[in-house]
Amino acid sequence: MIDGKHVTTHWLDVVRLASAFPAARIEPDNIYAKDAGIYTAAGATASIDLSLVMIEEDFGSEMALNVAKHLLVHLRRAAGQSQFSPLLMSMADNKSPVLSLQQYMLANLWDKHRLASLAARAHMSERSLSRIFTAECGISPMQFLLQARLDLARRYLENTRLSLKDIARRSGFDGAESLRRVFQRHLAVAPDAYRRRFRTSSTDSSERKPA
Numbered sequence: 001m002i003d004g005k006h007v008t009t010h011w012l013d014v015v016r017l018a019s020a021f022p023a024a025r026i027e028p029d030n031i032y033a034k035d036a037g038i039y040t041a042a043g044a045t046a047s048i049d050l051s052l053v054m055i056e057e058d059f060g061s062e063m064a065l066n067v068a069k070h071l072l073v074h075l076r077r078a079a080g081q082s083q084f085s086p087l088l089m090s091m092a093d094n095k096s097p098v099l100s101l102q103q104y105m106l107a108n109l110w111d112k113h114r115l116a117s118l119a120a121r122a123h124m125s126e127r128s129l130s131r132i133f134t135a136e137c138g139i140s141p142m143q144f145l146l147q148a149r150l151d152l153a154r155r156y157l158e159n160t161r162l163s164l165k166d167i168a169r170r171s172g173f174d175g176a177e178s179l180r181r182v183f184q185r186h187l188a189v190a191p192d193a194y195r196r197r198f199r200t201s202s203t204d205s206s207e208r209k210p211a
Helices: 011-020 044-059 061-070 097-107 115-121 126-137 141-159 164-171 176-187 191-198
Strands: 032-035 038-041
Touching: 032 044, 038 044, 044 061, 097 115, 097 126, 097 141, 115 126, 115 141, 126 141, 141 164, 141 176, 141 191, 164 176, 164 191, 176 191
Parallel strands: none
Antiparallel strands: 032 038
């Protein structure tokens, strides 16, 4: 059934799947895949993402969003999104000095952070911060910051009617065009298209910047 079809599985089982089904077109990093009526997912949480897609296909986006809220699913991920979430998997250990810096960034995403300013706040040199942060979190401080800003922008698109310019400013991006480029590069979708697909039925256009 999967010969010639785009399919995926958990990253631990990719080699075994490829060996068993050499004619399948395996997408090793995707969280789910669908091809000509064949649906596959990469694991338990990925199956939730796939289930929401199937609900949306049968009952519409509003029903899918309501189910996602009921399940406390934070964000519905696109098929091509990596099985690994840098933001979720890159939080430092509770005992690490890096954690307080991450929490500071998450609370002030709209500020114009630079590696130099982050290093100064952490009382480290830029080189030391980059080395320690990457060793403990798997990504650099600026990559972590970008992922966090992207997640915040996605929440604004889903839950508000704010313009792209306002969303970019509140999320820490250098304008709407910068926001568009990041969405295309990381999610392969334009912000406007993302909003049309995932926006809730009622939104608050007066949402204020967090204190």
